[in-house]
Amino acid sequence: MTFPGCTWHVLLKTALLIGVALPIAAAEAQTTETPPMPPPPPANVDLKPEEAYTQKMLPPQPQWAYVRGGGGGGGVRIFDGATGKMRGEVDTSQRGDMAIDPASKYYYVADTIWTKSDRGTRQDFVAVYDTTELKLQVEIPIPGRIIIGGEKHNFILSDDGKTAYVYNYSPASSVNVVDLVKRKFVRAIELPGCASLMPNPVGFSALCSDGTMATIDTTGTKPVTTHGPHFFPATGDPIFSNFTYDKTKKQVTFVSYTGLVYQATMGATPTVAQPFSIQQAAGVRPGETTPLDVNWLPGGRGLMALHAPSGQLYVLMHKGEYWSQNEPGQEIWVLDLASHKVVKRHPLKAEISNIEVTQDAKPLLFINDKDGTTYVLDAQTMEEKRKIEKTGGGLILTADVGTPAMAAAATASTDGSGAN
């Protein structure tokens, strides 16, 4: 296929070459521009008839953000943090969940539709889209999934990208396992009393209403579920279900309503370190559950983001009383997970509900408000780089393609996908 006047092939291949040869530089040097449009012809030249065509796009880029519509509607819009421009949209319903293939070849969407719009026969599936043409490759039927907005851990992938886990609530609790290589539903695993899934080398883990973590080992012929010790009060000081996961360290970081930070290391028997107070890490007294006690507390929807290479956790904080957990953030607190110190506090001029950070060497923060305006900040200096309106006010995702290893893997696999 040829695009008149378009340098798309050259741009892409150049980017791929840089990515393979100089993976560290690639994180910064990869172009985040989509193919440029042909320049306008000179005024004295007759305009020629055109043929309509459909653009292709680059695979996931280090400084792209994927913004969900939130309450406003469907679709996950893709914005380029370097330019503020929209690059495309992944097809989802309002409450569909998207995950990005770690090899950058596919976007996966766990979704639910009915044959007659909001009635008729219900259909639950994982849809597979390639990342350069956004064409639907296949729909993998599944028995069901939870319908909810604002949750990051109902649809997760294994670290190798070969397996998807889809949380279902009917209202009995279970997890549907999907083989993404064979593109087949494998099995449903009952998971009473637990939700909020996280990858585990032996399968997956989940948080439970009895304050434990369940681990489901799927390596054998039959899944085996075990529960670790009680480590948090699930109704007294709940852990936010939008936690972060560092696949390099196999480490999950949780924050509770009062501001306790728990870190769990995944494995057959996950271990949870003694929690510490994010307020104390900032020189502020710890959060309390007592009414009338006004303090800085974590809150929002997608309220925390981890820049895995540096171990910096970005948390939306607001001043309020206990049970104000959905309140939007008034400040961003930057917690250094290694030293347990809050190294920066940044006041916000808008009420921010979601935050995400890119994973490259010069990370960008994406934050949005309920009106659907997204602000792009330099994550190190907190300088506002741009403001993008009408992005959607829902959860934000970024692709894990910023670290050198991931950038190399992504470009190598894209090379093999034959995008041209």
Add this chain to the structure above:
Amino acid sequence: MNNKVDAIGESLLRRFAGATSRRSMISKLGAVMVAAPVFPLLPVSRANAQKPDRSVEAKTAFGRNAQTRDDTKCDYWRYCAIDGALCSCCGGGVSSCPAGAQPSPVSWVGTCINPDQGKAYLIAYRDCCGKPYCGQCGCDNTDRATQLYVPQLNNNVIWCFGTSSMEYHCSTAVLVGAAK
């Protein structure tokens, strides 16, 4: 205390049995789920169960500011853990669905304090389903609301189970009984 829990659970089961003839499994499961969290929800300690502290100092910010006059406002006392559009602003009422919408047989729950009497009541937030989002009077109150791993206390779930469609329209706040 346990008798109260049992009584509420039994009452719920009877109501569900009467209202949902063909959805036995779902409605029973839902009834158990609605009834189960009563005990941990009570805003009093076990040791002090006979004398709940209803002082200003013991109330949440919502509880201190709640009112009993206008059920089309987010600060109406029963709405202490509601999330979504108020059915009372959508052609329905505080415990009734607007015409053409179906009430879900299961729900999440809250324990809210009536400021006039100082008593706590168990409130079932019954979603009305099967029509597009009402869009009026959006509220998000979060007293004692926890996360998805305690789903019966989570107000983000679309509670439209056992209805012909899971399209969310609005939320009601049905008074189930005294929590204490």
